[in-house]
Amino acid sequence: MAKNATVWEVFIQSKNGLAHKHAGNVHAADKIMALENARELYTRRNEGSCIWVVKSSEIVSSETEDSEAFFDPSNDKMYRHPTFYTMPEGSKHI
Amino acid sequence: MKEEHFQKQIDTEQKIEPKDWMPEQYRKHLIRQISQHAHSEVIGMQPEGNWITRAPSLRAKMILLAKVQDEAGHGLYLYSACETLGISREKLVQQLHDEKAKYSSIFNYPTLTWADMGAIGWLVDGAAIINQVSLQRTSYGPYSRAMIKICKEESFHQRQGYEIMAEMAKGTPEQKTMAQDALNRFWWPSIMMFGPQDSESPRTGNAMKWKIKRQTNDELRQSFIDKTVGQAEIIGLKIPDPDLKWNEERKHYDFGEMDWEEFWNVVNGNGPCNKQRLAHHKKAHDEGEWVRNAAQEYAKKQESATN
Numbered sequence: 001m002a003k004n005a006t007v008w009e010v011f012i013q014s015k016n017g018l019a020h021k022h023a024g025n026v027h028a029a030d031k032i033m034a035l036e037n038a039r040e041l042y043t044r045r046n047e048g049s050c051i052w053v054v055k056s057s058e059i060v061s062s063e064t065e066d067s068e069a070f071f072d073p074s075n076d077k078m079y080r081h082p083t084f085y086t087m088p089e090g091s092k093h094i
Numbered sequence: 095m096k097e098e099h100f101q102k103q104i105d106t107e108q109k110i111e112p113k114d115w116m117p118e119q120y121r122k123h124l125i126r127q128i129s130q131h132a133h134s135e136v137i138g139m140q141p142e143g144n145w146i147t148r149a150p151s152l153r154a155k156m157i158l159l160a161k162v163q164d165e166a167g168h169g170l171y172l173y174s175a176c177e178t179l180g181i182s183r184e185k186l187v188q189q190l191h192d193e194k195a196k197y198s199s200i201f202n203y204p205t206l207t208w209a210d211m212g213a214i215g216w217l218v219d220g221a222a223i224i225n226q227v228s229l230q231r232t233s234y235g236p237y238s239r240a241m242i243k244i245c246k247e248e249s250f251h252q253r254q255g256y257e258i259m260a261e262m263a264k265g266t267p268e269q270k271t272m273a274q275d276a277l278n279r280f281w282w283p284s285i286m287m288f289g290p291q292d293s294e295s296p297r298t299g300n301a302m303k304w305k306i307k308r309q310t311n312d313e314l315r316q317s318f319i320d321k322t323v324g325q326a327e328i329i330g331l332k333i334p335d336p337d338l339k340w341n342e343e344r345k346h347y348d349f350g351e352m353d354w355e356e357f358w359n360v361v362n363g364n365g366p367c368n369k370q371r372l373a374h375h376k377k378a379h380d381e382g383e384w385v386r387n388a389a390q391e392y393a394k395k396q397e398s399a400t401n
């Protein structure tokens with residue numbers, strides 16, 4: 001049996017000006033085949049204007065189990081949000 | 095403790111993701127269910143593929159090709175979802191070939207006439223849609239996302255099938271007979287697609303508690319029958335069940351007893367096309383091996399050229 005094919009994660013930009021969004025993955029031997037497989041699998045109905053493929057093994061992910069500790073530094077900084085501030089009565093356009 | 099946390103996630107409608115802790119039985123159940131679902135999409139291409147070269151018009155041929163291609167895509171979405179549970183695609187295909195994994199029995203019936211393309215789209219995809227819409231709310235994230243994508247693509251499948259049936263039902267007497275015959279042959283196998291009755295379905299308990307399934311086999315089956323009866327009436331075809339009757343009290347259709355002996359017979363490999371379907375899949379897989387090997391050799395060469 002052939003060795004397992006490489007898995008590629010697929011990101012699709014649905015139209016010009018928007019961010020690429022994760023769509024799923026495909027199996028393929030090389031990058032051109034990965035792009036073509038992604039096109040056949042994820043854009044049969046005009047879903048895309050651009051596709052990125054990235055080897056799944058190259059993706060680094062944070063651990064869901066540690067997510068509380070990992071994201072902790074942002075929890076206590078409410079002053080990063082505009083709603084934290086008190087604006088003078090009657091002030092506009094700010 | 096872990097188990098409690100897991101159940102709490104389920105109870106509060108949070109999706110379980112691949113890296114989350116999950117009970118081994120939950121993982122096993124999902125691998126079995128998702129792979130069976132994936133294999134069904136893939137094997138399901140065969141009965142329809144049988145008619146691509148003989149479609150009665152160019153329009154019909156293009157539609158059927160597009161539908162069959164969609165089914166290949168559904169299989170791939172589902173294999174991807176299944177792989178997130180820690181099993182490789184090669185192993186999944188191996189399990190199919192070793193008959194350790196099953197696929198939906200409906201695809202073990204032959205497609206004898208063009209009207210069967212109508213009956214399959216209308217009834218088989220129709221039944222699949224009922225099941226898949228419900229599974230969009232399944233607790234496992236990757237499975238749920240695959241279902242959402244699949245459901246978006248399915249509705250044309252059912253509509254093209256119903257259009258074929260409607261056209262044939264108002265065609266020549268021979269065409270109408272063909273349509274009725276297709277309905278007669280596919281009706282019972284279609285309603286048996288929802289699986290055994292709840293009273294006979296030992297695995298339902300955990301599947302409901304873990305929200306892998308959101309509705310029971312009997313609920314889904316009833317919902318399919320209630321939707322389909324009116325559609326048959328409109329096109330002047332008769333559902334082959336003398337016990338089929340509206341029940342005003344239940345607000346549902348009552349229906350006759352299914353032939354479970356036949357059901358289990360087909361599940362256990364003795365349907366009209368079980369051997370043929372599996373043999374065809376193995377042959378296609380084996381004959382593709384040199385292509386897969388060549389693609390990998392080519393990839394290796396290119397990599398060493400750029401390094």
Ligand SMILES: [Fe+2]
Nearest residue numbers: 135164165168
């Ligand atoms: Fe499908």
Ligand SMILES: [Fe+2]
Nearest residue numbers: 165219248251
């Ligand atoms: Fe379909």
